[in-house]
Amino acid sequence: MKAFVVEKVADRAFSCAIQEVPVPECDKDEVVIKTTYSSLNYKDALSSVGNPGVTRKFPHITGIDVAGVVHQTTSDAFAVGEKVLVTGYDLGMNTDGGHAEFVKVPASWVALIPDTITDKEIMTFGTAGLTAALSVNELLDNGVKPEDGEVLVTGATGGVGSLAVSILNKIGFTVVAVSGKEEQIDYLKQIGASEVILRDTFNEDAKKPIMAERYAGVVDTVGGDILANALKYIKYDGVATCCGLTASHELNTNVFPFILRGVRLIGIDSVECKLEKKQAAWDKLAGEFKIATLDSITNEIGLEDIKDTYASMLEGKSVGRYVVKI
Template structure:
């Protein structure tokens, strides 16, 4: 089969499309998926350059997301011919990922694709869409409804950010999008932002322990000083979710937002969260949270185009989502 393979040669990491052996079920409770679509994520791009925090085993096939048809199964839950997907767990990290014609995974990693969604649509969402849905769900479960107040979404042109903006608008929220890309203001308004703030106008250098209360909630996708500044502007009893670190993995803040305003900071992990939680999120994305802006945030590519797309992701020049057509 064909696959996008990353190899370590001396101290360099090189990638290419290669012919590799098709996987087969060798143990109980395994599933081989004939891949229809995959997607690209920041973690995939890091894996492609040998980031040891993502991947330590080479040669390696990237791709933390996959959707397709069960081709072989030793599971008593999944049958040949079923439409399934996998996001997260170790797939695409140190277990071969979805940028191949077939992928083998443990059955407990596998979820069913909701009937109302196609393989392409669910991979357009992918890990980014799942993470966005989990973030929105935490806001709602913690009392942040559409009438509660304005929601800030940071890193809004990225995969998680753009989908979060669209879901929130679909649910009737007032959304402020924060971006470093001035040229994408119109794009963000088209997908649902009521207001757009350019990063240069966001006071990330302030030394004030608190700022004026503005946001009922925040979906942060970037971390660092942007998250720290966002926390200072959250209203009393507000909620902030955190899922990314493209700005920085460090968080230099103070306790005042938490002890004077009762702000809650909630971490979002879509990799190891329970499969039931993932399946519930996919069902919401297929029904009441279904968004009609996917075509505006999606670029479809082939296996051969993954390498150049990774370069754009790593340089911060990506808007929306890449979906990879394979089958």
């Protein structure tokens, strides 16, 4: 079968290319999926250059998302021919991932694809969509409602950010987007942002330890100073979610938003969260959260395009979501 493989060629030196590799076979309680679509994520790009925080086992097939049909299984939970997907867990990290014609995974990682969504659509969502849905669910579950005011989304041109903007707009929220890409303002308004604040302006304006109340909620995808400054603007009893670190893994903040306004900061993990929680999020993405702007944020590529797209991601030039047709 064809697969996109990363190899270690020397200490801290890696190469990647399409290769012919053996089709995997099932062991106990496993599923082999015949891939129809996968996607590209920032974590995949890091894996392609041997980032040790993502992948330590080489040669390695990238792809932390996969959708397709059950080709072979030794598990009673699934039948050959069922439409399924996998995101998170160790897929595409130290377990061979979705950028291959066939993928073998533990049955406990596998979720069913709802009938109301296609393989391509669910991979357009992928890990990014799952993360966005989990973030939005936390706002809703903690009482944030559209009538409470605006919701801020940071890193809004990225995969998670773009989908969060679109989902929030779909369910009735007024969305303010923060981005460092001035040339993408029209794109962000097209997918649902009512206002776009440039990153440097946002950080420059937030000089005080706490700012005037503005946002009922925040979906943060970048961490660092942007998250620290976003917390200062959250209204009383508001909620912020945090799922990324592209700006920084550090958070230099103060306690004022928490002790003066009762603000809650909730971490989002889409990798190891329970399969039942993932399945519920997929069902929402196929229903209430399914957005009309999927095509406008989707770039469809093939295995042969992955290498160049990784380079674009690592340079901070990618926009929206990338799905890989296998």
